[in-house]
Amino acid sequence: xxxxxxxxxxxxxxxxxxxxxxxxxxxxxxxxxxxxxxxxxxxxxxxxxxxxxxxxxxxxxxxxxxxxxxxxxxxxxxxxxxxxxxxxxxxxxxxxxxxxxxxxxxxxxxxxxxxxxxxxxxxxxxxxxxxxxxxxxxxxxxxxxxxxxxxxxxxxxxxxxxxxxxxxxxxxxxxxxxxxxxxxxxxxxxxxxxxxxxxxxxxxxxxxxxxxxxxxxxxxxxxxxxxxxxxxxxxxxxxxxxxxxxxxxxxxxxxxxxxxxxxxxxxxxxxxxxxxxxxxxxxxxxxxxxxxxxxxxxxxxxxxxxxxxxxxxxxxxxxxxxxxxxxxxxxxxxxxxxxxxxxxxxxxxxxxxxxxxxxxxxxxxxxxxxxxxxxxxxxxxxxxxxxxxxxxxxxxxxxxxxxxxxxxxxxxxxxxxxxxxxxxxxxxxxxxxxxxxxxxxxxxxxxxxxxxxxxxxxxxxxxxxxxxxxxxxxxxxxxxxxxxxxxxxxxxxxxxxxxxxxxxxxxxxxxxxxxxxxxxxxxxxxxxxxxxxxxxxxxxxxxxxxxxxxxxxxxxxxxxxxxxxxxxxxxxxxxxxxxxxxxxxxxxxxxxxxxxxxxxxxxxxxxxxxxxxxxxxxxxxxxxxxxxxxxxxxxxxxxxxxxxxxxxxxxxxxxxxxxxxxxxxxxxxxxxxxxxxxxxxxxxxxxxxxxxxxxxxxxxxxxxxxxxxxxxxxxxxxxxxxxxxxxxxxxxxxxxxxxxx
Numbered sequence: 001x002x003x004x005x006x007x008x009x010x011x012x013x014x015x016x017x018x019x020x021x022x023x024x025x026x027x028x029x030x031x032x033x034x035x036x037x038x039x040x041x042x043x044x045x046x047x048x049x050x051x052x053x054x055x056x057x058x059x060x061x062x063x064x065x066x067x068x069x070x071x072x073x074x075x076x077x078x079x080x081x082x083x084x085x086x087x088x089x090x091x092x093x094x095x096x097x098x099x100x101x102x103x104x105x106x107x108x109x110x111x112x113x114x115x116x117x118x119x120x121x122x123x124x125x126x127x128x129x130x131x132x133x134x135x136x137x138x139x140x141x142x143x144x145x146x147x148x149x150x151x152x153x154x155x156x157x158x159x160x161x162x163x164x165x166x167x168x169x170x171x172x173x174x175x176x177x178x179x180x181x182x183x184x185x186x187x188x189x190x191x192x193x194x195x196x197x198x199x200x201x202x203x204x205x206x207x208x209x210x211x212x213x214x215x216x217x218x219x220x221x222x223x224x225x226x227x228x229x230x231x232x233x234x235x236x237x238x239x240x241x242x243x244x245x246x247x248x249x250x251x252x253x254x255x256x257x258x259x260x261x262x263x264x265x266x267x268x269x270x271x272x273x274x275x276x277x278x279x280x281x282x283x284x285x286x287x288x289x290x291x292x293x294x295x296x297x298x299x300x301x302x303x304x305x306x307x308x309x310x311x312x313x314x315x316x317x318x319x320x321x322x323x324x325x326x327x328x329x330x331x332x333x334x335x336x337x338x339x340x341x342x343x344x345x346x347x348x349x350x351x352x353x354x355x356x357x358x359x360x361x362x363x364x365x366x367x368x369x370x371x372x373x374x375x376x377x378x379x380x381x382x383x384x385x386x387x388x389x390x391x392x393x394x395x396x397x398x399x400x401x402x403x404x405x406x407x408x409x410x411x412x413x414x415x416x417x418x419x420x421x422x423x424x425x426x427x428x429x430x431x432x433x434x435x436x437x438x439x440x441x442x443x444x445x446x447x448x449x450x451x452x453x454x455x456x457x458x459x460x461x462x463x464x465x466x467x468x469x470x471x472x473x474x475x476x477x478x479x480x481x482x483x484x485x486x487x488x489x490x491x492x493x494x495x496x497x498x499x500x501x502x503x504x505x506x507x508x509x510x511x512x513x514x515x516x517x518x519x520x521x522x523x524x525x526x527x528x529x530x531x532x533x534x535x536x537x538x539x540x541x542x543x544x545x546x547x548x549x550x551x552x553x554x555x556x557x558x559x560x561x562x563x564x565x566x567x568x569x570x571x572x573x574x575x576x577x578x579x580x581x582x583x584x585x586x587x588x589x590x591x592x593x594x595x596x597x598x599x600x601x602x603x604x605x606x607x608x609x610x611x612x613x614x615x616x617x618x619x620x621x622x623x624x625x626x627x628x629x630x631x632x633x634x635x636x637x638x639x640x641x642x643x644x645x646x647x648x649x650x651x652x653x654x655x656x657x658x659x660x661x662x663x664x665x666x667x668x669x670x671x672x673x674x675x676x677x678x679x680x681x682x683x684x685x686x687x688x689x690x691x692x693x694x695x696x697x698x699x700x701x702x703x704x705x706x707x708x709x710x711x712x713x714x715x716x717x718x719x720x721x722x723x724x725x726x727x728x729x730x731x732x733x734x735x736x737x738x739x740x741x
Contacts, residue, residue: 018707019580019668021568022266028577038581039259041683054685056245058263060119065264067679070736073223073241077677078692079200082219085112085191087316088438092308100196104732109190111234114431118186118223121575124179127155131178145543155180164231172569176550181574188224188234193730204611208326209696211593213664213713214602217692218720249739250686253718256595257637258582262669264678266571269702272556275344280379282335286328288383292390293325299451303444310441330699340704354559367551374544384463391456394449395440396496400524403505404513433502442491450483471526490519571672580668585711596635598660621726630661630722662716671712672702680714689714
């Protein structure tokens with residue numbers, strides 16, 4: 001039984017039992033009571049340390065999370081996080097997406113792609129005083145924005161004196177605090193093992209965000225460095241990286257009621273936004289995004305219907321767009337089921353009443369009024385901005401625009417350039433230009449661009465951008481044939497549709513761009529001033545928000561502090577830790593979803609038709625009772641945990657038969673996009689699963705965390721180990737890993 005003092009039990013009996021919070025590592029030292037409550041044995045102070053186990057084994061991919069699981073740089077993440085690497089090595093003739101891939105030795109491992117990176121966070125430093133501490137309150141708008149950017153660039157430049165590190169300065173609490181994150185950047189990442197899509201994406205878009213789930217969403221990559229142990233670009237002479245730590249892998253997994261820790265890089269949440277922002281998202285922003293996502297997916301599907309090579313190239317983008325689409329639809333449905341706007345309005349009213357109760361809080365009230373006014377202004381152009389950005393949605397126009405911007409920025413001293421166009425960014429720009437080739441087809445790109453131009457033209461003349469219309473020769477009377485004829489010469493007369501053609505423009509002067517006859521280059525030059533002006537207008541608004549939002553956040557923190565509640569920052573792509581318990585949830589009236597799914601359930605769902613087409617060798621291994629050590633009769637809470645529930649008032653666990661191999665499981669951990677691939681660890685810090693999704697009822701947690709129904713979905717490590725040992729014969733990788741019982 002979890003060892004709890006009588007005093008702790010008394011506290012638990014009156015606590016909220018909420019596992020909300022995406023905590024910065026340094027905040028964990030104050031959360032020992034929460035660790036004890038959920039049954040985490042590791043001291044909170046240890047988990048708070050970046051240079052200690054287990055956080056020093058957690059890595060970021062720039063868009064997903066992952067973790068080291070061997071001393072030879074082996075990294076485990078989600079299948080959908082490695083999808084780009086799988087697609088990068090796939091062709092219509094040898095499609096690793098559908099076939100899967102397993103390297104039996106180092107020599108067989110494949111380059112993940114020129115843009116793929118692993119980031120290991122080694123240092124997080126509070127630089128708030130350096131960024132905004134000396135700024136005058138009179139400095140507002142774009143002048144304030146530029147001052148903050150210049151301070152950030154100076155700090156980054158000093159931090160990156162060692163070229164092996166990538167540094168970023170991120171705002172927390174919406175600009176109230178700034179922290180500099182120093183990360184070792186591994187540049188040579190290779191694909192090691194990916195199950196077939198029939199395992200890694202079992203259930204496809206039908207099951208996305210749904211539960212029960214039976215998805216083996218995992219893959220392995222490896223970090224490589226040069227022979228001196230330093231990060232280096234891909235080379236056949238590079239060797240596997242030796243991490244300072246790697247996660248032990250639990251062969252026993254978890255059961256209902258067990259406490260878990262989850263660490264990773266959650267992308268973005270909106271927990272501290274105003275009610276007005278929720279209403280706008282529900283009424284305007286999300287419906288428009290749904291329309292654009294559907295348009296992209298439908299256009300690509302039609303354009304690639306008889307072109308399997310192009311279908312492979314666009315597979316990763318279609319998959320990610322489908323994921324965003326399902327999430328937006330879930331948010332819209334969630335807002336209907338749970339009136340989050342009303343909940344937020346009530347919370348806002350309580351905060352306002354607190355502000356008005358004391359004259360010393362007048363500054364907070366003023367920041368609230370200013371914020372509402374600025375948001376109204378921002379929302380006035382958001383739809384126009386989105387449709388204009390999509391009207392430029394051609395890969396080749398995007399490349400031309402970035403290259404011309406690079407030429408313009410290169411005329412300035414490096415320190416004065418826009419972030420993203422400094423010397424530190426050149427390699428990533430070059431890698432992006434190379435990577436385009438494996439996910440681009442001229443005919444498909446033309447059809448996508450044409451579709452979004454047509455959508456853009458549905459706006460009123462006042463909403464369209466006159467300079468864009470003039471530069472491209474657009475008018476609202478154009479039909480499909482006219483638009484196709486308009487853009488056809490762009491693709492016929494450009495050299496940007498090849499890697500060499502794009503790379504040739506790196507380092508060219510502004511004059512060379514302005515003298516070019518390449519149609520995409522000419523269009524990028526023609527649109528530059530218009531786009532720059534719109535960017536400056538955005539910077540002006542951002543600078544004003546950089547004063548109003550932090551002041552409003554101060555009021556939220558002060559209010560919560562009076563209630564005895566700590567406040568975590570909204571997710572912003574930086575390393576965070578959350579915790580919770582393995583548990584099911586009441587999905588609807590009379591419907592309770594249990595925390596584990598099984599291989600038995602996977603086979604019962606199988607139809608031998610995509611996306612429910614379980615591989616024959618998986619079905620055969622299970623039917624032949626090749627269970628290994630992973631067959632369980634029950635995965636319910638222990639009687640001791642049931643005793644604890646009876647004492648402190650939580651729901652009694654129900655003992656039930658399981659009789660299978662676990663596939664996926666649920667926990668109450670607080671996650672969001674970017675947490676894909678995050679290691680899920682037991683109370684001892686051993687890997688028990690990988691986060692990969694949320695339940696449909698949980699999608700609205702980006703705005704509001706409802707502890708009763710919010711659940712994250714994880715791949716059970718026992719399913720991964722079973723597939724490796726009994727189905728895919730990945731013994732070479734198992735031999736590297738430290739599997740403990």
